[in-house]
Amino acid sequence: MDLESGKYDHIKDKPIVTYCTGGIRCEVLSAVMIKRGFKEVYQIQGGIVRYGESQGDNSLWEGSLYVFDDRMNINFTDEAKTIGECETCGGPTSKFRNCSSLSCKDLILLCDECASREENLACQPDHTRGKRIGQIG
Numbered sequence: 001m002d003l004e005s006g007k008y009d010h011i012k013d014k015p016i017v018t019y020c021t022g023g024i025r026c027e028v029l030s031a032v033m034i035k036r037g038f039k040e041v042y043q044i045q046g047g048i049v050r051y052g053e054s055q056g057d058n059s060l061w062e063g064s065l066y067v068f069d070d071r072m073n074i075n076f077t078d079e080a081k082t083i084g085e086c087e088t089c090g091g092p093t094s095k096f097r098n099c100s101s102l103s104c105k106d107l108i109l110l111c112d113e114c115a116s117r118e119e120n121l122a123c124q125p126d127h128t129r130g131k132r133i134g135q136i137g
Helices: 024-035 047-055
Strands: 015-018 040-043 061-063 096-098 107-109 134-136
Touching: 015 024, 024 040, 047 061
Parallel strands: 015 040
Antiparallel strands: 061 134, 096 107
8 A cells, every 4th residue: 555655654744635435445544544643634424425415516526526336427416527638639528438458457538539439449558547537626
């Protein structure tokens, strides 16, 4: 775990807010952070899904939320901002697609037009590492 490596020790004195889909993983993460000496660790009660359901898009959250089922993402309202960028054309999108290689576990962030071209679903070395479709800002 990167946290155990000391990689984030430089932010131990800053307030940290953790958020997870349903809140369960944050319970573990928060405990580990406190054990490692982080001073101020908070978590969103009930997870980011409950937060989004109660606050909608009139909050600090913007964009879509990646979820771990066939939907791949959810929006809290119809007015959700699209902050993701298509890996092929750079246009706005919040839709992840499965790589066409059965042995690959990566997802590709593609707009509808680029996803319609089979070559864009082919396996690439990097895919979506570091891409996001939602954030607290």
